[in-house]
Amino acid sequence: MRNPPDLIVVGAGVVGAACAYYAARAGLTVTVIDRGSVAGGTTGAGEGNLLVSDKEPGPELELALFSAELWRELAEVLPPRIEYEAKGGLVVASDGQAMAALRDFAARQAQHGVSTETVPGERLRELEPHLAPDLMGGVHYPQDAQVQPALAAAHLLRAAGDRLQLRLGEEVTAILTGPSGEVRGVRTSTGELHAPYVVNAAGSWGGELARLAGVELPVLPRRGFVLVTEPLPRVVRRKVYAADYVADVASDSAALQTSAVVEGTPAGPVLIGASRERVGFDRSLSVEALRRLAGQAVRLFPVLATVRALRTYAGFRPYLPDHLPAIGPDPRRPGLLHACGHEGAGIGLAPATGRIIAESLTDGQLPLDIAPFRPDRFGGGEAR
């Protein structure tokens, strides 16, 4: 029998993998448990966006900038198969009003460490030759990058080495607590596992896991479709999207929203992403969402009208009411930490989240102020 681990991470998505990786690197032993497979939830349904461009100045941008640095480090350590590409992003505006708003937004970001470069309309096609000719202009964000999210999660877990044990296909059914309410481990479909710390990296299902621990965390799913074209040569060099995407990401509307983010992949297919709607955990296909995504992608890149869309995939982006993740110890339940609720930015924000969790567990120095991510900020206290 192995000794009990120092911590249990629930969730083998990219956030759980990053928590396990940084904790193992800090000398802790970790068991990662997932009821499904590695990257079987939101991670596997994402596009691998590592974006700073869509974040307004504030705590999430700080987290994203720190994470962008960590991804650059990870790209040196993890194998090239994770398909890390420091390709940069290009946000484009179709009219003068959108361009003015975009320029404004970029100027505020630039004051907080984001590299931005305004691109006049006539120069857009030097950067992206297939872009529609009638766009007003754009902003180039060299720090935006991309990774293949499922492979990144898998290789993070592998890089955690001997200190990591991975238990897949095993569902956590209870959080075990001691006499003063402190976490003692978990019960799963196959038995009990003891550890002084449990990290909730259950993504869209993080609210359910919090409830098992007797605390409220209002994580809700937001459904998103990604449309996949047939394999192509490089037709889109960067991550390209229309300026309205930023407004959509921050929106509180439940209705279907689409703003196409278009990007090529090393494997060939172009990914067209980012519909958003609040329909609970309903997986059914929305032709309307796909129709709009396709239409918007073709408006940005008319050449895409001549190629085929082969398939689509959908996932649930976990969001909290203020659109910030929950990261760090939960004061309501000693020994419980949260690392979930990253909405559509979890791939990008995973390394920073993992580092924060590892530092919290080893009394290390936190890389940034995590007060905005406090898991108990929505009140509610203990759920009994």
Place this chain on the structure above:
Amino acid sequence: MARDRSPAELVGAAPDTAFEITFDGRPITALPGQSVAAALWAAGILAWRTTRAGGRPRGAFCGIGHCFDCLATVNGQPNRRACLVPAHPGDTVTTQEGHGHDELAV
């Protein structure tokens, strides 16, 4: 010597007049209703695509539209499933290199 019997003979089919298509410029005989893949096979041609990564040869595999191995460029359009596309008089079939969209590369 045993005589080769074609599927058409085996089922007693009486197809209409054969016509011509071309494969990489070479004339091939096809029958009405025959798929492009069947016509190529009947002419002894087994490969009409190369893979994206290794440039390896590919032709019909499942023959029922499922595996996408038999992709060919038909009348200039890449990625047509040769096993499903019916041959028409004058069709131009060409070997597809990789994804068949080199002209779009930037």
